[in-house]
Amino acid sequence: MSNSEFPVHRPFRGNRLALRPLFNREGETPMLAIQNEMNRMFDEFFSDAFSFPGQFLTRRSAEFFPRMDISETETEFKVSAELPGMDEKDIHIKLEKDVLKLCGEKKSAVEEKENTYHRVERSYGSFERVIPFNTQLDEDKVSAVFKNGVLTVKLPKAKEVIKTSRTITINPS
Structure with a gap:
């Protein structure tokens, strides 16, 4: 059997499929980061019944x-x-x-x-x-x-x- 008969696995060379680390330097997982951001957006959105619904999108995320x-x-x-x-x-x-x-x-x-x-x-x-x-x-x-x-x-x-x-x-x- 020659090597050409077996499928050769070649990883994608772009950064599109690059693996990200499970934890960032602060020990926060990607899912926890998403949850924290969603909590922040929901709290801001529902904190004032009379505010413009999209107002939370204009605020800095580093607040x-x-x-x-x-x-x-x-x-x-x-x-x-x-x-x-x-x-x-x-x-x-x-x-x-x-x-x-x-x-x-x-x-x-x-x-x-x-x-x-x-x-x-x-x-x-x-x-x-x-x-x-x-x-x-x-x-x-x-x-x-x-x-x-x-x-x-x-x-x-x-x-x-x-x-x-x-x-x-x-x-x-």
């Missing part, structure tokens, strides 16, 4: 976007947000009808115009995260602590859920 954990027990929800490099005075928390809104601004360090930057990875800017809860909360007992760059908001569930229901009679026509 500061804090990562969050949301957990639940039988008695409360807990929201933890990473806000490194921020001051407590630059963070605002609002609760409206069982919807938590975290917003603030991570301010840029003073830039030196003489420097030539070879890489810029830190992000700055305004952020807003809106978290709806499907449970009534005890608004008077909500608390927040900001320590070591982590904001923790505890939202106790209302002990007595106010259910408004009634029987509606059908009137004869």
Whole structure:
């Protein structure tokens, strides 16, 4: 048998099929990067019911976007947000009808115009995260602590859920 009888595998020589690494330098997988970007776009899109629907497309993708954990027990929800490099005075928390809104601004360090930057990875800017809860909360007992760059908001569930229901009679026509 000669070599011409066997199919020869020749890899594509262009960059179109080049394999990408599974993790980038920050340890983020491509799917996690996509998920984070989708979360950012959905949060921005739905954060203001009266804003133009395409407004999130015009914003810089390098804006500061804090990562969050949301957990639940039988008695409360807990929201933890990473806000490194921020001051407590630059963070605002609002609760409206069982919807938590975290917003603030991570301010840029003073830039030196003489420097030539070879890489810029830190992000700055305004952020807003809106978290709806499907449970009534005890608004008077909500608390927040900001320590070591982590904001923790505890939202106790209302002990007595106010259910408004009634029987509606059908009137004869």
